[in-house]
Amino acid sequence: MTSAALWWPTVLGIVALLAFDYFFHVRRSHVPSLSEAAVWSSVYVGIALLFGVGVLVFGGATMGAEYFxxxxxEKALSVDNLFVFLIIMTSFRVPRADQQKVLLFGIAISLIVRTAFIFLGASLINAFAWVFYVFGLVLLVTAGDVIRPRDSEERSADNVMVRLSRRFLRTSEVYDGDRLFTMVDGRRVMTPMLLVMVAIGSTDILFALDSIPAIFGLTQNVYVVFTATAFSLLGLRQLYFLLGGLLDRLVYLSYGLAAILAFIGVKLILHALHENNVPFINGGEPVSVVEIGTGLSLGVIVGVLVVTVIASLTSAKGRAVNLVSAARRHATEYLMCETDPAVRESIFRDLLAEEAQLRRLPEKYRARIRAEEELMALLRRVHDDHEASALGR
Structure with missing residues (x-):
């Protein structure tokens, strides 16, 4: 049992890191440079690793391994969540400079929701041993859903909460920086930024339903569960801008996550059988099964992630998917999100570079890209718009 003397400094420290991130980075709207994102991503990962070393030293090898x-x-699941955040930003046409506040809001809401789920999960586990069966089955079902083939359009930002918000909340047609309210024709109205916040917040609830059973499959120490979850979320904003188009190139990450979730699901069910008191299973008596240790769990998780990331980054398919997604995103930003001429010109240069790389792909990939009529039409619109703008100047 972790004492309040340890809980309070930990919680205050995490809140302080979130406050620091807001006042020193997010308060002023800007697009973080690659170096800024890299430095601060490293800082947050370093803090998490140092904290883990402290857990290892003061809590022992088992507790340290559980934390890591x-x-x-949780970090791997959070990176997968960034795909959905990216879709939400694109769907709502959020200008890149204003995306930081949305991301930090999402991180804060996610931390609150997951903390509530952590304590709820811990209470259920303490009261009912059969909850391990439920968590295990949830993870196995989730693993099957994660591995199911789907494209970006299926991972829609338009969920029930967003549809209800669109119906009952009247918003303006355009953004006013990162403000939630603006003045239109002398009236105070909400901006589309409010709908973006609703989309991010509601998806955070769905993410928590996957992530909390997963970490409880690795440890039932509530302090370790909370800190590992919190530190995996801190720095996620910087990671979003650091990875950028690389997110789309991790084409095999879903397979790795599915394998990890299925592995933890099996681990939970084995643990449930070992602690069994369900009357219709073995007469309510524990079942003699082999349990999976924390050290093996850590090794499997790291190994699966390393293999899937390397396979994604070195594959021709990963390169093709990355280029197509980046080109589509930059074309959408150029036409629908950005109004600053200098920013649009920078985006157009990036798009030209991506198109040049697309032309160097193997023919089988180029043929598939040419067959995507919507993408080709989008790219033609960008070139026509850029040519018209150049003539206008």
Missing amino acids: AGYIT
Whole structure:
């Protein structure tokens, strides 16, 4: 049992890091440079690793291994969540300079929701041993859903909460920086930024339903569960801008996550059988099964992630998917999100570079890209718009 003397400094420290991130980085709207994103991503990962070393030293090898296994798993799931955040930003046409506040809001809401789920999960586990069966089955079902083939359009930002918000909340047609309210024709109205916040917040609830059972499959120490989850979320904003188009190139990450979730699901069910008191299973008596240790769990998680990331980054398919997604995103930003001429020109240069790389892909990939009529039409619109703008100048 972790004492309040340890809980309070930990919680205050995490809140202080979130406040620091807001006042020193997010308060002023800007697009973080690659170096800024890299430095601060490294800082937050370094803080998480140092904290893990402290857990290892003061809590022992088992507790330390549980923390690192939980942190790595939650970090991997958080990176997968960034795909959805990217889709939400694109769907709502959020200008890149204003995306930081949305991301930090999402991180804060996610931390609150997951903390509530952590304590709820811990209470259920303490009261009902059969909850491990439920968590295990949830993870196995989730693993099957994660591995199901789907494209970006299926991972829609338009969920029930967003549809209800669109119906009952009247918003303006355009953004006013990162403000939630603006003045239109002398009236105070809400901006589309409010709908973006609703989309991010509601998806955070769905993410928590996957991530909390996963980490409880690695440790039932509530302090370790909370800290591993919190530190995996801190720095996620910087990671979003650091990875950028690389997110789309991690084409095999979903397979790795599915394998990890299925592995933890099996681990939970084995643990449930070992602690069994369900009357219709073995007469309510524990079942003699082999349990999976924390050290093996950590090794499997790290190994699966390393293999899937390397396979994604070195594959021709990953390169093709990355270029197509980046070109589509830059074309959308150029036409629909950005109004600053200098920013639009920078985006157009990036798009030209991506198109040049697309032309150097193997013919089988180029043929598939040419067959995407919507993408080709979008790219033609960008070139026509850029040519018209150049003539206008």
